Amino acid sequence: MKNKTIILSLFGAVVLLSAMVGPAYQVGDAVSDFTLKNVDGKMISLSDYKSSKGVIVIFDCNTCPYSQAYNDRIVQLNKNYASKGYPVITINANNPEISPGDSFQAMVTQAKEKRYDFPYLVDETQKVARTFGATNTPHVFVLRNEGGNFKVVYIGTIDNNSRDGSAATKKYVEDAVNELLANKEVTTSKTKAIGCGIKWKNS
Incomplete structure (x- = not known):
């Protein structure tokens, strides 16, 4: 009976987690349009980027040590690829009641201090993240614009060294975007996202 109770508890936890996260996009899926508030107060939609070759969507935050370690690399990704048609869009879905350092005002402060030249959007309802x-955080989704439809071509981590970017031997996002720019298929289309778990709301 004890083992049965444990199994049922584990099953319930899996079901709850699935409900919180929701149906996940897979490589090849078309992405629905979304509209979220940027740190400058303006509303930004994925459809605003219909003239781009694609976008690099990164779910990020202020407080996670992994996000902090990757911050300069995220800024550099936009510098490297926005002009080539693959700009960065960052989204913070953390619940500020659990993580006050991820409040909208804290996002505004971070964007100013770090001189973000890309959107830093707040996903207040967490619907987009789900x-x-x-x-x-961070969790990357590289999207390719196929005739106005954005499709997922890469999901995962930025590179294979969360602590030191200069020591990374595999730069998954860079490799994926470089292959896209060369009209090639993405060789490594999925890796495990390394970082802190998103701070979900209870409902």
């Missing part, structure tokens, strides 16, 4: 199936 729709994407984002679980960690």
Whole structure:
């Protein structure tokens, strides 16, 4: 009976987690349009980027040590690829009641201090994060614009060294975007996102 109770508890936890995260996009899926508030107060939609070759969507936050370690690399990704048609969009879905350092005002402060030249959007309802199936910060989704439809071509982590970017031997996001720019298929289309779990609301 004890083992049965444990199994049922574990099953319930899995069901709850699935309900919180929702149906996750997979490589090849078309992404629905979304509209979220940027740190400058303006509303930004994925459809605003219909003239781009694609976008690099990164679920991120202020407080996670992994996000902090990757911050300069995220800024550099936008510098490297926005002009080539693959700009960065960052989204913070953390519940500020659990993580006060991820409040909207804290996001505004961070964007100013770090001189973000890309959107830093707040996902207050967490609907966008759930729709994407984002679980960690940072969690990257590279999207390719195919005739106005954005499709997922890469999901996962930025590179293979969360602590030191200069020591990374695999730069998954860079490799994926470089292959896209060369009209090639993405060789590594999925990796495990390394980072802190998104701070979900209870409902």
